[in-house]
Amino acid sequence: MTAAIEVRGVAKRYGAVQALAGIDLEVRRGEIFGLLGPNGAGKTTLISILAGLARADAGAVRVLGHDVVADYRAARRLLGVVPQELVFDPFFTVRETLALQSGYYGLRDNRAWIGEVMRNLDLTDKADANMRALSGGMKRRVLVAQALVHRPPVIVLDEPTAGVDVELRQGLWQFVRRLNREGHTIVLTTHYLDEAEQLCDRIAMLKGGRIVALDTTANLVRRHHALYLRVRLDGPLPGELAARALDAEGGMHTFRLEDGAGLEPMLAAFRRAGRRTLEVEVARPDLEEVFVQIMRGER
Amino acid sequence: MSGAGGESSRPAAAARSAALAGLATLLYKELLRFWKVAFQTVAAPILTTLLYLLIFGHVLEGNVRVYDRLSYTAFLVPGLVMMSMLQNAFANSSSSLIQSKVTGNIVFVLLPPLSYVEFFAAYVAAAVVRGLAVGAGALAVTLPFAPLGVAHPLWAMLFALVGTATLGAMGVLAGIWAEKFDQLAGFQNFVIVPFTFLAGVFYSIHSLPAFWQQVSRFNPFFYMVDGFRYGFHGVSDVAPLASLGVTGAFLALLSAVTLALLKSGYRLRQ
Ligand SMILES: Nc1ncnc2c1ncn2[C@@H]1O[C@H](COP(=O)(O)OP(=O)(O)OP(=O)(O)O)[C@@H](O)[C@H]1O
Ligand SMILES: [Mg+2]
Numbered sequence: 001m002t003a004a005i006e007v008r009g010v011a012k013r014y015g016a017v018q019a020l021a022g023i024d025l026e027v028r029r030g031e032i033f034g035l036l037g038p039n040g041a042g043k044t045t046l047i048s049i050l051a052g053l054a055r056a057d058a059g060a061v062r063v064l065g066h067d068v069v070a071d072y073r074a075a076r077r078l079l080g081v082v083p084q085e086l087v088f089d090p091f092f093t094v095r096e097t098l099a100l101q102s103g104y105y106g107l108r109d110n111r112a113w114i115g116e117v118m119r120n121l122d123l124t125d126k127a128d129a130n131m132r133a134l135s136g137g138m139k140r141r142v143l144v145a146q147a148l149v150h151r152p153p154v155i156v157l158d159e160p161t162a163g164v165d166v167e168l169r170q171g172l173w174q175f176v177r178r179l180n181r182e183g184h185t186i187v188l189t190t191h192y193l194d195e196a197e198q199l200c201d202r203i204a205m206l207k208g209g210r211i212v213a214l215d216t217t218a219n220l221v222r223r224h225h226a227l228y229l230r231v232r233l234d235g236p237l238p239g240e241l242a243a244r245a246l247d248a249e250g251g252m253h254t255f256r257l258e259d260g261a262g263l264e265p266m267l268a269a270f271r272r273a274g275r276r277t278l279e280v281e282v283a284r285p286d287l288e289e290v291f292v293q294i295m296r297g298e299r
Numbered sequence: 300m301s302g303a304g305g306e307s308s309r310p311a312a313a314a315r316s317a318a319l320a321g322l323a324t325l326l327y328k329e330l331l332r333f334w335k336v337a338f339q340t341v342a343a344p345i346l347t348t349l350l351y352l353l354i355f356g357h358v359l360e361g362n363v364r365v366y367d368r369l370s371y372t373a374f375l376v377p378g379l380v381m382m383s384m385l386q387n388a389f390a391n392s393s394s395s396l397i398q399s400k401v402t403g404n405i406v407f408v409l410l411p412p413l414s415y416v417e418f419f420a421a422y423v424a425a426a427v428v429r430g431l432a433v434g435a436g437a438l439a440v441t442l443p444f445a446p447l448g449v450a451h452p453l454w455a456m457l458f459a460l461v462g463t464a465t466l467g468a469m470g471v472l473a474g475i476w477a478e479k480f481d482q483l484a485g486f487q488n489f490v491i492v493p494f495t496f497l498a499g500v501f502y503s504i505h506s507l508p509a510f511w512q513q514v515s516r517f518n519p520f521f522y523m524v525d526g527f528r529y530g531f532h533g534v535s536d537v538a539p540l541a542s543l544g545v546t547g548a549f550l551a552l553l554s555a556v557t558l559a560l561l562k563s564g565y566r567l568r569q
Contacts (some may be wrong), residue, residue, distance in 0.1 A: 014569075053409055054569055073314070073412035081410055087403035091332050103324025104411035106317025146407065 002065040004029045004154050004185035005050065010059035012045055012209075019045040021209040023059070027154075027202075032176070032186040034196040034217070037206035038295060043189045044084050046206075047158050051081045063154055077105060080152035082143050084159045084189075088131040094118070094142055095127045098149055105150035117145045120175060137168050144172070148179075155179060157188040161195065173199060197221070197287035205294055213294050217287065224290050225259040229266060230281040238273035252279070322417040325408060329425030333391055340387070341432050348383045348437040352376065352444055355501060365503045366534045372445040377455075377528040378500035380437045384459060385520060388430035388466035389473070389491050392422040396474025397483045400567075409568065415561035419471060419554070426467025427460060434459055447531055454539050455530025461543065462523035465550040466491075472557045475566050498524045504536050519549040 005027040012020040020042045027033045035043045048054035050061050052068050052075070060067060066074040089097060098118070102110040118124050121141040126134060131142065140160065147155060157176070161169045173195060180186050190196050196203060196217070203220055205213040213220060230252045237245060237253055246254045257263060263282065270277055285293075333340040356372040365374040399405035408418065449455060469491075477483040498520035504512050515521050526542035529535035535542070561567070 051410055052568060053406060055564055073318070073414075076410060076412040079410075081406075083403075083406050085403050087406060089399075089402075089404045089407065091335055096331075100324055100328050101407060101411070103327070104321050104408060104413060106320040106412075108320055150411075 001029060003027060003062070004031075004064060005033075005187065006060075006062040006065075007046070007050070008060050010046065010049060010056045010061060012042075012049060012054065012057050014045075018209050020049075020056075023206075023209075023211060025204055025211060025214060027185060027187055029064075029185050030180070030183065031201040032180050032188070032199050034200035034203040035187060035189045035206065036193065036196055036203055036291060037189075041206040042209040043206055044158055045209075047081065047084075047156055047187075047189070050156065051079060052076060077150065078153055080147035080150065080155045082147045082155075082157040082160050084162070086136060086139050086143070086163075088134075088139050088142065090130070090132045093128050093130055094123055094134070094145075097131060097142060098145055101146045102149035107150060110149060113151070114145075114149060117148050121145050122171070137164050140164055141168070141172075144175075153183070154185045155187070157186070159189050159191070161190060161192060169195070193288040193291055194286065203287075205291065207295055220290055221284065221287055224285050224293060226285055227257045227260060227263070228281075228283045228285065229255045229257055229263065230283070231255075231270070231277050232279035233270060233275040234278055235275055238269075238275070241269060241273070252281075318412070318414070318417060321411060321413050322421050325413065325418065325421035326424050329391070329395060329421060330428055332395060333425070333429050340391070340429065341436060344383045344387050344433045345436040345440055348379050348433075349440050351379050352441050356444065363502075365506075366532070369532060369534070370445070373447050373532070374503070374528075375501065376438070376441050376445045376447060377531045378498075378524050379441065380434050381459070381462060381524045381527040382495045382498070382500045383437050384430040384434040384463050385466045385495050385523065386491060387433040388426040388463035389470040389487070391426040391429040392467050392470030393474040393477070393483055393487070394470075395422065395425075396471065397477050397480060400474070400478070401480065405567065415558060419468075419558055419561055422471045422474075423464055423467040423554075426470055427463040430463030430466065431459060434463075449531055450533035451530045451539075453530075455527055457543065458523055458527040458530060458539075458546070461546050461550055462520075462527065465519070465523070465546065465553060468550065468553045468557055472553065472560070475557075475560060478566070494518055494520050495524075497521075499536065500524055519545060522546045 003026040007023050007025045010020055010023045023046060035046065037043055045054065049056045050063070050068060052072055055069070062068065063075040063078050066078065068075040092100065095114070098114045099110070102114060118127055121144060123138070123141055123145060126138060131139065134142065140163075144157070144160060160172055164172065176186055176188070176199065188199070200217050202216050203213070204211050215223070232252050244255055246256060248254070255266060257266065267277065352372065352375060356375060360371050363371045365371060396405070399408070473483060473486045477486065497515065498518055499515060504515045504521065507515065522537060522542035522545045525535045525537050526539050526546065529539045529542070
């Protein structure tokens with residue numbers, strides 16, 4: 001089956017900055033794919049190349065098999081992009097904005113679908129308001145609606161929840177999940193790693209224009225065997241153990257274990273020191289910790 | 300919501316019609332954009348034209364005769380109308396593009412499957428419509444002051460079309476080149492305004508010293524004004540067909556350059 005998105009050897013330089021230094025990846029059909037990385041990692045650059053907003057210096061990108069340069073008409077029709085920047089045209093109302101956007105794709109009478117998209121994004125009340133008069137979160141929703149007017153099978157959202165309140169953020173992710181269930185492939189970027197962890201089937205982590213990790217979300221989290229052990233003891237920590245503790249918050253001491261096998265020796269050490277464990281918690285690192293470690297260059 | 304759209308390649312005819320609808324939508328958006336603020340984009344330039352006519356006509360009427368038989372005001376009207384058409388055609392495409400670039404909403408027209416030719420055609424066509432709207436209005440308000448016949452309406456129309464299209468194309472070029480409003484204002488103040496003012500709007504170049512007559516012949520706008528005036532008065536400094544040739548060649552050159560830049564993605568798809 002053709003990949004939803006296929007990126008092959010894509011490189012892009014802006015003056016002295018190597019924004020992308022050879023990216024290869026495939027987004028499978030029907031998945032939710034996360035593109036993560038610190039500021040300046042190259043996420044938006046990659047999306048711009050995918051969307052035809054920028055040209056790659058080298059390499060090729062295909063959307064459902066259609067090259068984004070050679071076969072740009074087909075590629076763009078299959079793609080809906082929510083840009084990172086909160087842009088809008090102050091000359092128009094929400095409804096006009098959506099009708100125009102749909103017209104650019106050659107869709108003549110698209111009112112029913114536009115109405116449905118507006119309903120789904122809670123924009124119906126604001127349909128005839130000028131874009132200028134909308135709050136930031138509403139403008140963001142219009143951007144999402146604009147990306148959907150032509151019913152693209154592949155949807156790319158570049159930080160759709162930046163500067164968006166909790167309620168809208170949850171609403172937006174619910175909507176994204178629903179689009180995904182209905183068969184749309186989703187690519188998203190976000191700096192909220194908990195959201196990425198919950199949503200994404202697979203994740204690529206970018207750093208300095210390179211992919212530094214690419215795997216299923218579950219594997220990425222699992223790959224880091226380290227466990228965190230948090231214990232409350234019936235007395236102070238013995239000296240040799242105190243040196244290993246990461247922190248002690250509210251009487252709970254935290255230790256980092258290389259893997260599950262490290263657990264038993266710790267408990268034994270407490271017993272040897274004559275301490276009783278009153279409370280125990282073992283936690284896997286979450287995606288955020290994995291992210292931090294990968295970005296530091298640890299594996 | 301229903302599922303994802305199909306990806307099978309549609310018949311060529313449907314694709315062509317979709318592309319045409321895309322172009323038509325961009326044109327419509329460009330028209331809507333100036334029409335929503337018609338007070339500034341149409342009414343204001345019409346008023347400016349009227350003021351020029353009243354002031355220059357008043358000062359110079361009776362002192363200057365052109366082509367022996369024309370009153371100065373009658374001579375002035377077509378030139379003024381053409382000047383305002385040209386300036387407004389330029390303003391339409393250039394200001395729309397720079398605004399979209401600076402505010403970032405240019406992505407809305409870069410994301411859809413529009414070709415660079417469709418993009419160019421829509422902006423130029425909207426500039427032509429704005430130019431013609433201003434021209435029609437300017438003609439309507441100046442006519443009471445200088446009743447004039449239209450000797451060759453087809454010539455007048457042809458020059459109005461080619462002239463506004465040329466300036467529309469120039470506006471696209473300036474709009475994609477400029478990265479800030481200042482740069483565009485510079486282009487407007489140092490290229491468009493002087494070249495339109497010195498295009499023989501206020502005088503026949505035959506009244507100029509020989510050297511300046513020659514210089515005027517290097518100004519493409521001169522041929523647009525001269526040809527347009529021929530449409531009204533049936534007299535001109537240069538034969539209308541020659542003027543049309545020069546103007547048409549200039550339009551072709553400008554379009555070729557602009558299309559090549561658009562195709563390369565210059566400053567739009569970096
Ligand atoms: N148009 C441009 N001109 C010059 N440099 C650019 C341009 N666009 C991006 N860059 C540079 O390329 C690098 C990658 O930028 P990009 O916007 O792709 O990062 P990002 O991963 O999207 O970051 P963020 O999380 O902040 O959105 C950065 O160093 C940036 O400064
Ligand atoms: Mg970005």
